Amino acid sequence: MSAQPRVDSADRELRSVLCPPGSKLQQKQPVKKHLSDNAKSLTFTAKRMPLSPSILRRNGVSMNASYSSEASSSCESSPLSIASSSSGKGALRRSGSNSLRGNLTEERGDCFSDGRRRCAWITPKSDQCYIAFHDEEWGVPVHDDKKLFELLSLSGALAELSWKDILSKRQSFREVFMDFDPAAISELTNKKITSPDSLLSEQKLRSILENANQVRKIIVEFGSFDKYIWNFVNHKPTQSRSRYQRQVPAKTSKAELISKDLVRRGFRSVSPTVIYSFMQTAGLTNDHLTSCFRHHECMSKDEAVS
Secondary structure, three states, X not given: OOOOOOOOHHHHHHHHHHOOOOOOOOOXXXXXXXXXXXXXXXXXXXXXXXXXXXXXXXXXXXXOOOOOOOOOOEOOOOOOOOOOOHHHHHHXXXXXXXXXXXXXXXXXXXXXXXXXXXXXXXXXXOOHHHHHXXXXXXXXXXXXXXXXXXXXXXXXXXXXOOHHHHHHOHHHHHHHOHHHOHHHHOOOOHHHOOOOOOOOOHHHHHHHHHHHHHHHHHHHHHXXXXXXXXXXXXXXXXXXXOXXXXXXXXXOHHHXXXXXXXXXXXXXOOXXXXXXXXXXXXXXXXXOOOOOHHHHHHHHHHHHHO
């Protein structure tokens, strides 16, 4: 018995759209039609013919599941707009839509009760503080020295904590590190740092103290930490246009350049991945997905400032 021919993913997806999963197109038996007693008997064999778009349209099914790359951030227009008749609707949804829903959800994100779409790392089940962090802070250009140093320190804490944990302890961080005032922190010692709960390891705590000293030196040299850090991007946020979360990088060559310069100046816990997370949070780069409603808003904020 000869081996079954291999079927690639494209053919498999097409077949799943044309017929319900698990079912096979049955071959019709030969149909014989006698014209008359005096004429010779002619045999017509019914052949399987591919379903053409015109046939599908007559049956009430449209094969045009249109989807725009510049997807709207509203939930009103569904990406799976496959119109079908009542007879073919269930089969199409069970087969064709399942293969598309994964990619489309990643691209456009889940639909929230407020009718707006967000980045794929935010879901309707996320904590409210996490959603607020995405909606109000992440990706917004920051130019205040204290706020920049806070976000740099919190990004460094990602090596030990998640953003969810960091945000839940954010007030404790601000109390311990005196609202992340570099001048005030640089006067602290390890013995003076007290906290009702263990925020970070001793190594991370020391790195924040040391980084505060280096920030003070940068302020003396450049006038502000804001001028120093934004100079790496020519004082204008980088506007990425990622459609899928998997397209968002963990680090970039720009982050590696900043990391290298900070290490040269004596900073600690500033790896390229930490720096890129800081760049995303502080708005040096706009990494909101293009389908997220915040992508355009953060871009508008940048245009308003410039």
